[in-house]
Amino acid sequence: xxxxxxxxxxxxxxxxxxxxxxxxxxxxxxxxxxxxxxxxxxxxxxxxxxxxxxxxxxxxxxxxxxxxxxxxxxxxxxxxxxxxxxxxxxxxxxxxxxxxxxxxxxxxxxxxxxxxxxxxxxxxxxxxxxxxxxxxxxxxxxxxxxxxxxxxxxxxxxxxxxxxxxxxxxxxxxxxxxxxxxxxxxxxxxxxxxxxxxxxxxxxxxxxxxxxxxxxxxxxxxxxxxxxxxxxxxxxxxxxxxxxxxxxxxxxxxxxxxxxxxxxxxxxxxxxxxxxxxxxxxxxxxxxxxxxxxxxxxxxxxxxxxx
Numbered sequence: 001x002x003x004x005x006x007x008x009x010x011x012x013x014x015x016x017x018x019x020x021x022x023x024x025x026x027x028x029x030x031x032x033x034x035x036x037x038x039x040x041x042x043x044x045x046x047x048x049x050x051x052x053x054x055x056x057x058x059x060x061x062x063x064x065x066x067x068x069x070x071x072x073x074x075x076x077x078x079x080x081x082x083x084x085x086x087x088x089x090x091x092x093x094x095x096x097x098x099x100x101x102x103x104x105x106x107x108x109x110x111x112x113x114x115x116x117x118x119x120x121x122x123x124x125x126x127x128x129x130x131x132x133x134x135x136x137x138x139x140x141x142x143x144x145x146x147x148x149x150x151x152x153x154x155x156x157x158x159x160x161x162x163x164x165x166x167x168x169x170x171x172x173x174x175x176x177x178x179x180x181x182x183x184x185x186x187x188x189x190x191x192x193x194x195x196x197x198x199x200x201x202x203x204x205x206x207x208x209x210x211x212x213x214x215x216x217x218x219x220x221x222x223x224x225x226x227x228x229x230x231x232x233x234x235x236x237x238x239x240x241x242x243x244x245x246x247x248x249x250x251x252x253x254x255x256x257x258x259x260x261x262x263x264x265x266x267x268x269x270x271x272x273x274x275x276x277x278x279x280x281x282x283x284x285x286x287x288x289x290x291x292x293x294x295x296x297x298x299x300x301x302x303x304x305x306x307x
Contacts, residue, residue, distance in 0.1 A: 027160040034135050041211050043132040047095050047192065048212075050130065052219040054099030054190065062094040062228045065202050088229075088293070089199040093136065098187040099221075102144035107153060110142065111164055137194035143169045144190035202229070205289060209235050213285050217306055232295045235288065242282040242305065282306070 044061070051059045065088040102110075110130065133140040138157070145151045152169040155162060205227070212225050216239050227235040288301040 025160045026162040027157070030131055030134050030162070033131050041208070043135055044095070044212070045215055046130060046132045047097075048215050048219065048222065048225070051097035051099055052222045054097060055221045056097035056099030056190075057221060058187070058224045058226070059095070059097045059222060060226045060228065062096070063090055063202070063230070064092040064094075065089060065230055066091050066199070068199065088202040089196075090202055091196050091199050093194045093196070094191055095194065096189045096191040097222075098189055101146055101188050102142075102151065102190060106144075107151070107166065110153060133192060133194055134197075136196060136200070138197040139195075141193040142191070143193065145169070145188070147188050205229075205234055209237065209287055209289055213237055213287060217283065217285065229293055232290070232293070234290045234293070236299075237288075238286045240284045240286070242284055244279055244281040246279055 048059060068087050068089040139155050141155070142153045143150050148171070150169040151166060153164050153166045155164055157163070208227070212227070212235075216222060216225055216237055219239075223239045225235075225237045226233060282305060284303055284305050286301065286303045288299045290299050291297040
């Protein structure tokens with residue numbers, strides 16, 4: 001009876017009802033997505049992983065700051081700014097990598113929340129995680145393509161709906177901050193230009209460096225991360241491979257015994273590769289950090305090995 005009523009009602013409205021598409025409040029949806037990525041530095045973790053998926057070897061984080069005068073209230077209620085309370089706040093971040101330029105399918109994926117990369121060997125490649133950009137920026141701008149013919153995609157809001165506009169990027173736009181080393185730049189860069197939605201304090205560079213170093217440890221392609229603040233190189237992190245060898249998976253002593261190493265979950269959903277696919281790699285992480293924000297401050301360098 002119940003199934004018959006269901007079929008009858010659906011048949012009735014199919015003949016006489018009107019169609020209406022279900023609408024999504026995209027601003028609220030992105031806010032809910034960002035709630036899943038609430039940890040500090042999530043945007044950089046996702047961008048680093050996407051850079052690695054794009055086979056980049058180098059990533060740069062170019063931070064622009066301005067002095068923020070904190071107001072002190074005097075005894076008469078008046079507001080006075082003191083030079084001692086000046087703090088640097090981030091007004092814009094440019095994140096860029098020298099990986100593969102965006103293809104048409106990459107641009108299309110960037111417009112589609114949660115589609116991600118169909119390549120199962122890639123972790124992200126611009127799925128949901130790419131939308132962590134909105135945690136620090138209201139309307140991101142992405143520039144990518146072969147040198148001299150870069151394309152750009154600008155995100156912008158119409159009410160609670162998110163829109164994009166694409167077109168050819170002005171000549172040299174990717175390299176506007178690329179000549180920081182004073183050398184010729186021949187790489188193809190993919191850049192994410194992120195003006196701050198609300199200026200926020202410049203992160204502690206020691207803690208930021210620890211986070212970036214830990215993230216870089218697990219990347220297969222990405223070997224170098226450089227951090228600039230107001231066009232001054234503040235941090236340089238380099239990963240070098242010391243040794244790499246195959247780990248042989250212990251096998252069962254006979255076909256009827258289960259005394260070998262477990263290489264998959266009980267349901268088979270998760271599995272290690274075959275013995276020849278398990279590789280142990282030892283790396284050295286070399287970190288150079290400037291003592292202060294002044295371009296004349298000395299750089300200190302330390303190295304640590306990880307396996």
